[in-house]
Amino acid sequence: MTDRQLEYLLLFATQSSKGRCISNAAAEFNVTMASASHVGTTLEREGLIRKCRGGVLELTDRGRELIAPKVLQMKCLEEWLEIEYGLPPSQAEQEARRMVVALQADTVEKILHRWLAQKKNWVPPAGPEAFFRTLSPGLYHVPVHLCKKGGNELSMGDRGFQKPAVLIREEDACYFLLYPIRLEYRPLGFAKLHTGTLERLWYLRDDSWYEAEMHVDGGRMIASAAVSCSDSSNGFQGTVRVRVRSTLNIVKMPESEADMVFELSALCKKRQS
Structure with missing residues (x-):
């Protein structure tokens, strides 16, 4: 060959x-x-x-x-x-x-x-922000949206995730879980509806790209250490730069780079059943 x-x-x-x-x-x-x-x-x-x-x-x-x-x-x-x-x-x-x-x-x-x-032998860079360390172990729901890079306008990929997102706080780990759902897209001026789902997701941490691992339940995992926390006019938020690739049947559709924003001030712990 x-x-x-x-x-x-x-x-x-x-x-x-x-x-x-x-x-x-x-x-x-x-x-x-x-x-x-x-x-x-x-x-x-x-x-x-x-x-x-x-x-x-x-x-x-x-x-x-x-x-x-x-x-x-x-x-x-x-x-x-x-x-x-x-x-x-x-x-x-x-x-x-x-x-x-x-x-x-x-x-x-x-x-x-x-x-x-x-x-x-790799040792992860700086651990999770102080905010995440203050959380008690458990499962939390957190509102999330995907914005176009560097702005507040929603990205097309915002419709491709189940909402709210899930935050898991364990004794020695903390991470977000995002669950892909069917995404529909109709280009402006065209009648055909394109459908697909999230194929791969990466997040930026310390100037390096990490592919989000798949959880046993199918969710994509983003380490809380990659999320930058800050106060805004909308409340306390966590932001991480991501790249998303979907299975939308559009040849050579660009790989989208966007900002994933978690509304941490609306964090809600799920009660044990």
Whole structure:
């Protein structure tokens, strides 16, 4: 398999269904549709992908088995670039994919070995703000909204989360839980309604991007230590810069950067049943 074919297969293996298509590959690699289609046809002929309804490409069992180790390497490199170098998630994803393809296998392994060892001994930066330390252990409900970066206008992604958010305070941890819900979007002047859900969520902490881990109940976890607290005209608030990627079926829809605002003055502890 050529490096170009491997890069395409990695792209198809790590995109949501609407991103697994020839037009998206052509845009991602800045090539013509004919060029992207040629690579896609080759992968299909090799039994690594197959075309489904609507032009969506799906990896075959053979394709998934072949690419699985590379996907794991790519995800780990992506995390390394986001946390160590503060690269935005979309750029980290692109660079990680290029690294897996272009670098020698032993070079990739050395980078990953050092990063995993560093993570094992990693000590988190400053702990949660004093406000969170004053809370007694338990589950809290807190109003939340997503605003466009640096402003008060609501972002389109504000409709993509269940409200209120949940705040969990444990003896040795404190974090917010956000639950994705179906998001609907109709571009101005168009009749077609696009639907989707949150696919990935990152939050900014000490100039590094961290992907929100998934809780056992499906919620996305944001560490309270990443939330900056302050008084405002609307009351006491906590704010964190986030990046959101959804499965809305719009090719090359940009990855949104926004401010997630928690209305901490309206925090309400849920009583034990």
